[in-house]
Amino acid sequence: MNNMNRRNFLKSNAAATAGLALTATGAGPRPAKAANPKTVRIGIVGMGGRGNSLMRNLLLMKDVEIRAVCDLRRQKVTAAQNAVVKAGGAKPEGYANDEYTFRQLMDRDDLDAVVIATYWEWHAPMAVCAMKAGKYAATEVPAAYTLEECWDLVRTYEQTKVPCMMLENWxxxxxxxxxxxxxxxxxxxxxxxxxxxxxxxxxxxxxxxxxxxxxxxxxxxxxxxxxxxxxxxxxxxxxxxxxxxxxxxxxxxxxxxxxxxxxxxxxxxxxxxxxxxxxxxxxxxxxxxxxxxxxxxxxxxxxxxxxxxxxxxxxxxxxxxxxxxxxxxxxxxxxxxxxxxxxxxxxxxxxxxxxxxxxKKGAQGGHGGTDYIELAQFVKAVRNKTQTPIDxxxxxxxxxxxxxxxxxxxxxxxxxxxxxxxxxxxxxxxxxxxxxx
Structure with a gap:
């Protein structure tokens, strides 16, 4: 997306936040409930090396389902879908049309959280979009590239009360x-x-x-x-x-x-x-x-x-x-x-x-186990509807x-x-x- 289109997207996001109909708890629209209340349903945006690494860690966890994956490249989406099936999960829905396609993933009513592993300038806009859709946001580092984006994240959280966590594994x-x-x-x-x-x-x-x-x-x-x-x-x-x-x-x-x-x-x-x-x-x-x-x-x-x-x-x-x-x-x-x-x-x-x-329980997965532990704590917060460890x-x-x-x-x-x-x-x-x- 060019800079002008991206600025327009951010402005439209800001306007949407200002007019957001809040529930009594201050949160935005909530996803439909899962059949198993312990199940955490996740969508992933960005299926490059980092997105796939995070997905592999999530697939190791009990009661976690990858429901949707999104990337600009169709072959990356297909590979991610196949990886989920190979790990024993149901084939997730795939999105790969253009730079705005991630919004279709965010609009799904069967997701509890969205994991974002895209280019840096997209982290904050996508996290804002997820929070407005009532979904926990987990974004790769940095959470924002500009000062304005930092404020966008804070204001959206304060208006929606939907948590946003940067995945700082260290x-x-x-x-x-x-x-x-x-x-x-x-x-x-x-x-x-x-x-x-x-x-x-x-x-x-x-x-x-x-x-x-x-x-x-x-x-x-x-x-x-x-x-x-x-x-x-x-x-x-x-x-x-x-x-x-x-x-x-x-x-x-x-x-x-x-x-x-x-x-x-x-x-x-x-x-x-x-x-x-x-x-x-x-x-x-x-x-x-x-x-x-x-x-x-x-x-x-x-x-x-x-x-x-x-x-x-x-x-x-x-x-x-x-x-x-x-x-x-x-x-x-x-x-x-x-x-x-x-x-x-x-x-x-x-x-x-x-x-x-x-x-003390041991660790597995990438970066010596830190990726698994941070994602496990994020999933725990989503499941229990509590604040994320990094707010x-x-x-x-x-x-x-x-x-x-x-x-x-x-x-x-x-x-x-x-x-x-x-x-x-x-x-x-x-x-x-x-x-x-």
């Missing part, structure tokens, strides 16, 4: 949840500072075709924008570690970007200096460093690092008044508990001691770093205020993510 990692339990037990004292990063060399296989160098779907973002393109993986656990939106809130951000050196170098090295990719100008800097200050006077340093050769790393470090955790070292130092003064000790025993209950406010708090970092960079690294999407409720909201009984 919030559900085994190590990160153990650290969260340690923080809530007070082992690190009051949390003061966190460092995090998404350090993942994606240039020669994700942004561009590994064989030909041709643009893949994410390439346009780094050609046109200079920002932290992918902030949610590193920020996911940080949001819960630092009680963002439930006792504290992001206040302002300053971001600085290097020039772009790595992309042209990769093309010249791999495809030759005459390849068009070696000569093209890219807006995106190789490294973006963002410094965020919270309302309660704490700080976060976040790095975008996806364009230079390197092994994968998130570089998490969480530091409090009585100790710290360092993911790179797989180590902790806890005042009064670590055996040697000012020396690291292994994180392993602490991970076992403070294991989160979600992991809309946390989803936009992570996602908004993208557009705000771009604005700060364009202003010469000037501070940019982070909107208070909770309208002050962060002062009284209590933590709900992964809270142990």
């Amino acid at each position: 919030s559900f990692r085994r190590d990160n949840l153990a650290v969260l339990n340690m923080i809530r037990k007070g082992l690190f004292g009051d949390i003061v500072h966190c460092h995090c990063a998404h350090s993942h060399d994606c240039i020669d296989h994700w942004f561009f075709n590994a064989t030909t160098g041709e643009d893949r779907w994410p390439a346009k973002y780094i050609v046109e924008h200079n920002r932290d393109q992918y902030p949610t993986h590193q920020m996911g656990p940080v949001i819960s570690w630092m009680d963002i939106n439930c006792g504290d809130a992001l206040d302002y951000i300053t971001s600085t970007a290097t020039n772009c050196f790595g992309i042209n170098d990769m093309f010249e090295r791999k495809f030759g200096k005459d390849h068009p990719g070696a000569k093209r100008k890219y807006a995106q800097g190789d490294i973006v460093t963002s410094v965020i200050r919270t309302k309660m006077g704490k700080t976060i340093v976040s790095n975008y690092d996806m364009q230079l050769p390197r092994p994968y790393d998130n570089r998490w470090l969480i530091q409090g008044t009585r100790g710290l955790y360092n993911e790179q070292r797989e180590a902790v130092y806890i005042l009064g508990e670590s055996p040697k003064y000012h020396q690291w000790e292994s994180f392993g025993p602490y991970q076992e001691k403070y294991e989160h209950s979600w992991w 809309v406010y946390d989803s936009v708090a992570m996602s908004v770093i993208g557009p705000l970092s771009e604005k700060s960079i364009s202003l010469g690294s000037a501070p940019v205020k982070v909107p208070d999407f909770t309208a002050g409720k962060w002062k009284t909201r209590k933590p709900t993510f992964a809270v142990e009984a």
Whole structure:
């Protein structure tokens, strides 16, 4: 869809929300009930690699049915339908006409939830559409690409009361949840500072075709924008570690970007200096460093690092008044508990001691089990008609770093205020993510 058509679609969505007839609970129209009340009926939009990965995890779950699938490419829809049948399910309805066809899926009355795994600019509009149709929305990261889209998600949730969850799987990692339990037990004292990063060399296989160098779907973002393109993986656990939106809130951000050196170098090295990719100008800097200050006077340093050769790393470090955790070292130092003064000790025993209950039953599926666990918790919320583990406010708090970092960079690294999407409720909201009984 071109930008003008997409803007018109968003405007029509906004008008529809304003005129939405609300029920007594504030929710939009509800799907028809399933024959088995435990069954969660799901539609999936976007049947590329990520959409299929999410579907495979959902097919492992009891009392989950894939009722509909949608993609621009008919062959992707057919393959997804066949995969569901092969797994023992009924053949889902397929939608593959044009960019607007997803609305037919949203209009079905036999879906409880919609999972969205499309190009980034479609995440928010589709989630808004799902919420208006009375269906739980689960969107891949980021939940929104623009500030306006962040507000669209928040306003739609507040008008419909239909939950929206961004599928930030790193919030559900085994190590990160153990650290969260340690923080809530007070082992690190009051949390003061966190460092995090998404350090993942994606240039020669994700942004561009590994064989030909041709643009893949994410390439346009780094050609046109200079920002932290992918902030949610590193920020996911940080949001819960630092009680963002439930006792504290992001206040302002300053971001600085290097020039772009790595992309042209990769093309010249791999495809030759005459390849068009070696000569093209890219807006995106190789490294973006963002410094965020919270309302309660704490700080976060976040790095975008996806364009230079390197092994994968998130570089998490969480530091409090009585100790710290360092993911790179797989180590902790806890005042009064670590055996040697000012020396690291292994994180392993602490991970076992403070294991989160979600992991005690074991895990399966993609990304070491995190995908299965996050989807299982989403499905549980849908089944019980409760709030999702990551709510809309946390989803936009992570996602908004993208557009705000771009604005700060364009202003010469000037501070940019982070909107208070909770309208002050962060002062009284209590933590709900992964809270142990």
